Amino acid sequence: MAGEKAHHERCEGHGHAHSPHSDVAAMIERARAFAAARKLPFTEMRARVLTVLAREEKPLTAYEITDRLSVSKKVQAVQVYRGLDFLQEAGCVHRLASKASYFACDHEHHPGEAVVFMVCSHCGTVQEAPSDLVAQGLQGAAEHAGFKPAHPIVELEGECARCSETKAA
Amino acid sequence: MAGEKAHHERCEGHGHAHSPHSDVAAMIERARAFAAARKLPFTEMRARVLTVLAREEKPLTAYEITDRLSVSKKVQAVQVYRGLDFLQEAGCVHRLASKASYFACDHEHHPGEAVVFMVCSHCGTVQEAPSDLVAQGLQGAAEHAGFKPAHPIVELEGECARCSETKAA
DNA sequence: CAGTGAAGTGTAATAGTATTACACCACGGC
């Protein structure tokens, strides 16, 4: 049942693992816009946290971010968590529940959409892919149980294409 | 051990919130069978951890289980984690990634199946519901990305039927 | 029947993730 090409993705053809250099500036801009819309400041700290994540290929834990930032100037984990909270609200960063780690996302998500986080157990990268079928499945399960759905978490551990190829070679 | 409530509202068709009294003895038996099949001992500790979870309506954290068990005899978290590892392998207990907590499950799961954990943000209970649509969606997303899927995590936060009704009243 | 090895236990210590509390700062609005 592969024929599932969901909405337009801003990702190029194959859902890419948010690559390290996928326009950091654009991500910053998106976060800034969100802040403006809420009349909240887009502070230095928020930008720094997002920048670290945007440059990274893999999810990082809050403490890894803390370490990265502390190289230039000592920061504490709580400051990073505050930044992450904001960025998650802004939709610029997602939390990977299975790994308790965080990664940047360069595109908008629409309400009601179900996004699958495919996590490579070999290299650690994450690919996002929206799925209508999953969304329908969740909706159906909820309906059947009289459950009022709010926020879905869909993570799929496995091996990414790149790592599979590498091994095959 | 505790009284057996003859009330087994076993899986009527679909997911019920694994109620506190859904036959604890049967769960123990299932775990015991798994152990036997693997030629592993089904020890006191394993039984105790499972019993605590089976009697509870909501997921518990490892430390909550530790506290419950420590009432009768002091145990340490690591012992509980060991029990949980076994029980998860046995399929008798699932981990809720979004809450870092654990709950008992009274039925088998089949490979390739995708199970939705519906978590009520009000009362904390979890209902399980298998969904073919979700399974297909995951499969499709993986195929499309050349991703080799292994273990899915599907959690849906929201409000259960009971809590919705209560509020409405 | 001793010897061996896989598996579990109990205990202590530690690593890793996240939050609370509080004093202080910055800025926008009346």
Place this chain on the structure above:
DNA sequence: GCCGTGGTGTAATACTATTACACTTCACTG
């Protein structure tokens, strides 16, 4: 001005999970 909302920096703490190690149990086997 000054007040309120929101951010920062710092310290401390709570919560989740793992590692290490000495000891036990038990099935197997030589």
